[in-house]
Amino acid sequence: MAYRASAQIQPQCKDELALALFVVLQLDMLFVILDFAAPKRPTFGNVPYGVGISHCSVTGKVALTFDDGPYIYTTELLDLLKQNNVRASFFVVGNNAGKGRINDPSSGYAPIIQRMIADGHQVGSHTWSHQDLNAATREQRRAQIIHNEIALNSILGVIPTYFRPPYTRCAGECLDDLKSWGYHVVNYDIDTRDWQDGGVKAKSTYQTILSEHSAASSAWISLAHDVEDFTVHHFAQFMIDTARRLGYELVPVGTCLGDPPENWYRDPITGQARDVANVAIPLPSKEQPKSSSTSTSSSQTTSLRGSTSTSSQISSIVTVKTSTSETQTVAPKPCS
């Protein structure tokens, strides 16, 4: 069928057909192309690369981190954090356990991730589909990172520099890879195990560690999950109240590590540090047809935190590539 179709193509359309065929290459091929085209990732700031980080460096702080989302409870958690004037960190998974892709307009997750930024939280990567990266090949690791980068960039216009490995498993070659790809690997020193037995021990675990140390001389990175009903509807408020009662300040994990917000993300093209506050964000829109053409002329952008930018060429570029990788059947109109 393909040969018969190509035989009917007008000569002047061959170039466009070639372009269309290129665009409809399979998802993984596009990621490979993007990866090869990607610039080297410079490191910046004082937070180390190539090691697993488990402890805050600024005393008196507690970094509440939430993994595996966004999910159906995340909006409620964002409401709660806002009511309490707390900024936290979210390590986002692209698509896990059938929750739907974060960059699929029908999933509704993109505006939630954008709200994380708008509310002052930090967004990091937690892989595309929650694979064990120690058990993965380098190519599989790369795919896990790049898939999530493309999705997050299409949502935020930047790539995070903070990463949390699923199952806390990233050592040796994995750490080397994450360094070369420009990520801080951030673990935790309070494992609340909020996912276990409905969080029956989570409160005591968290409270015991904080109360046995002084806020004047200690700081903590706490792990919980916004995919847990218990965490969003009970535990989060407990963690906030307990930390404050014991004299701790609740901050994003970057702040807990003494890293200014402008180092938390990088430009996907140049690789340089990029303050997300100055990035024009592609508006999440359920109206955008999933099988639309490659045109981005009508793409809208908005600022999440007082942006002064009027447009984002970078995010537009990656938005095109992302949407292409999702659903595309590109049909150039003049030569269909």
Ligand SMILES: [Zn+2]
């Ligand atoms: Zn996880």
